[in-house]
Amino acid sequence: MINFTASFLEKLGIKILDEFGHSIPTISYSKEVYDSRYSKPCVTYDILKKPGEEEKEPQLVKIANLAKLEELGFVLCVIPMKKGWYKGQRVMYALIRKGTIEEKSYKKLTTFPQQDRINHYVIYDEANQKLKLVGKRAGPTGEGEWVMI
DSSP states (O other): OOOHHHHHHHHTTOOOBOTTSOBOOOOOOOTTTSSSOOOOOOOOOOTTSOTTOOOOOOOEEEEOOHHHHHHTTEEEEEEEOSSOSSTTOOEEEEEEETTSHHHHHSEEOSSOOEETTEEOEEEEETTTTEEEEESTTTSTTSBOOOEEO
16 A cells, blocks of 8 residues: 655655565656655645535625615624734724624724725625625725625
8 A cells, every 4th residue: 555645755855664664655756747846735625515515606786785784684894903904004894793792892884984985885695695895994805705694
């Protein structure tokens, strides 16, 4: 049986022996494929998704009304920051679920904020039931994270 750990260590110049002193079988790499580098295999698992559960085709709706946002069970709050993602930033805006402790600990906004003459707004994916805040102070890329309803 081939031992992948022994193969990796062999590329680093370390030889592994079994309990009888014999060398452990390893993978032999072609110089054309793997010059002198070994890349560690990357395996990821999404434990929250069930097999066969795929996202539907997004149906995006722009929400610029806080009353509609509250109907969906969310409020827009101001969260203070020590260090922002641009110079002089002291706060960020986030979507917070109504009725949570988090909502009570932050200042709730009554209108969508305006930054550099551009209003923040929310994108609602009706098909997948999720929301995302869009605007300069929503996230480092100008968009917040998707929040499931």
